[in-house]
Amino acid sequence: MTINKTQDGSKLEIALEGRLDTMTTPSLEEEIKNSIEGITELVFDLKDLAYVSSAGLRVLLSAQKTMNKQGTMTIRNANEEVLEIFEVTGFIDILNIEE
Amino acid sequence: MRELSVEARVDNLEQVLAFVDEEIDRLDCSVKIRTQIDVAVEELFVNIAHYAYNPETGPATVRIEVEKDPPAISITFIDKGVPYDPLAKADPDITLSADDREIGGLGIFMVKKSMDSIDYEYKDGQNTLHIRKLI
Numbered sequence: 001m002t003i004n005k006t007q008d009g010s011k012l013e014i015a016l017e018g019r020l021d022t023m024t025t026p027s028l029e030e031e032i033k034n035s036i037e038g039i040t041e042l043v044f045d046l047k048d049l050a051y052v053s054s055a056g057l058r059v060l061l062s063a064q065k066t067m068n069k070q071g072t073m074t075i076r077n078a079n080e081e082v083l084e085i086f087e088v089t090g091f092i093d094i095l096n097i098e099e
Numbered sequence: 100m101r102e103l104s105v106e107a108r109v110d111n112l113e114q115v116l117a118f119v120d121e122e123i124d125r126l127d128c129s130v131k132i133r134t135q136i137d138v139a140v141e142e143l144f145v146n147i148a149h150y151a152y153n154p155e156t157g158p159a160t161v162r163i164e165v166e167k168d169p170p171a172i173s174i175t176f177i178d179k180g181v182p183y184d185p186l187a188k189a190d191p192d193i194t195l196s197a198d199d200r201e202i203g204g205l206g207i208f209m210v211k212k213s214m215d216s217i218d219y220e221y222k223d224g225q226n227t228l229h230i231r232k233l234i
Contacts, residue, residue: 051134053142053206061202068198081134084131085134
């Protein structure tokens with residue numbers, strides 16, 4: 001998985017490419033941990049994300065919990081398979097997902 | 100029927116997925132079904148890697164069968180670890196808000212939701228978990 005971060009002041013955009021799974025999640029967790037302080041607007045661009053498992057969902061939920069305290073979090077451009085996983089797990093209701 | 104036996108360690112997940120995907124890619128399967136099967140295999144194998152022999156490790160076997168009528172993929176996971184029935188766990192409450200949701204318990208829930216059947220058995224010192232997906 002490739003993680004591309006773009007920061008503009010307190011706005012951080014993270015674009016994910018590939019598979020967010022048990023093997024790749026720790027690197028995203030680390031990236032978020034290192035850069036979330038002071039961020040008020042967090043955006044995940046999932047255009048090139050092909051796959052997410054429960055390990056990835058845990059990291060997104062954890063980021064959402066942090067952002068609920070300090071700003072907003074948005075998910076953008078999720079593909080059909082990823083959206084379906086958000087739907088089955090109820091994440092569609094707790095994440096702010098832009099269509 | 101094809102079978103793969105590996106040490107139940109998370110870093111063998113890629114090998115297990117490659118083994119399963121090789122079989123799926125020979126069939127006329129939608130991306131959606133392939134993704135659902137991949138997620139199920141990941142969740143179940145990682146569960147075995149984390150819990151079956153903890154803190155030691157041991158063998159895990161993944162057996163894959165393709166059925167013709169109706170077309171389906173059947174995958175069986177076998178380990179010799181501690182008895183562990185993942186189906187006995189209550190489903191997470193998916194109606195709670197982000198702040199009230201617990202981080203965890205989602206993996207097996209996703210498998211239950213996406214597969215057509217899932218069965219667990221503990222017999223002769225082995226955990227056997229079987230999933231089946233119509234394709």
